Amino acid sequence: MRNNLAGMMCLDLFMSSQNEHDYTYLKSQISSSDFLKAPIKSFDFYIDYFTDEIKKINRKNDINTIKDFANKFNWCNDVDAIFKNQDFETIVLTNKAQEIIWVNDGFKKMTGFSKKYAINKTPTFLQGDNTCEETRARIRKKLIANKPFEETVLNYKKDKTAYKCEIKIFPLSIENTTHYIALEKAV
Incomplete structure (x- = not known):
């Protein structure tokens, strides 16, 4: 556990020191679908993924609500x-x-x-x-x-x-x- 936490902190520090281009490239490599199956390597990546998923769910729920109105009317x-x-x-x-x-x-x-x-x-x-x-x-x-x-x-x-x-x-x-x-x- 301690090693994993240290690894996550190191990854966060390393990533925060990158320029925008390198950060974007590295994030795309770490944020692949395989990353989601593996233990969390950086909370920043997880929270970005989680926020995007919540937005998708909210959008889907909003559209379904409109579909319910469409059926009603x-x-x-x-x-x-x-x-x-x-x-x-x-x-x-x-x-x-x-x-x-x-x-x-x-x-x-x-x-x-x-x-x-x-x-x-x-x-x-x-x-x-x-x-x-x-x-x-x-x-x-x-x-x-x-x-x-x-x-x-x-x-x-x-x-x-x-x-x-x-x-x-x-x-x-x-x-x-x-x-x-x-x-x-x-x-």
């Missing part, structure tokens, strides 16, 4: 296609009137507002004095067009901090649009 949209190759922090699901019916855990991390607070509000509660009226008008126009679109809007966190938010909105429908899903990330 009989949407004809391909949910997997909506999420394919999409990078997002937050998912906001609204009804036709744009009232929020569900947000993922990323919503609180990105905005500071709780899920409970967001429910039944429209996403405009995140906008403020410096949110561009032209952007708001473009979003309204694109929602009426009833096609997927992308826009960047200035939003405000709970603590009043402004942030630029990239939103990708997809209409969800049976025959007509009944809901919207927004995939969002701070940019």
Whole structure:
């Protein structure tokens, strides 16, 4: 045990002394799938792997929640296609009137507002004095067009901090649009 701990500490010290290029190369060699079957050689590598796995699980759970809504509301949209190759922090699901019916855990991390607070509000509660009226008008126009679109809007966190938010909105429908899903990330 003592030898193993000393080995882990030496590996940590050695790795921390490497330049970024060498560190990246060495990490890829140590972080191979065989590494995961072997005893932990460095906590840094393990925590990076663990964090990535948690993100994957959370993403999968979020997508499954949307699939549950899709079954409940009989949407004809391909949910997997909506999420394919999409990078997002937050998912906001609204009804036709744009009232929020569900947000993922990323919503609180990105905005500071709780899920409970967001429910039944429209996403405009995140906008403020410096949110561009032209952007708001473009979003309204694109929602009426009833096609997927992308826009960047200035939003405000709970603590009043402004942030630029990239939103990708997809209409969800049976025959007509009944809901919207927004995939969002701070940019």
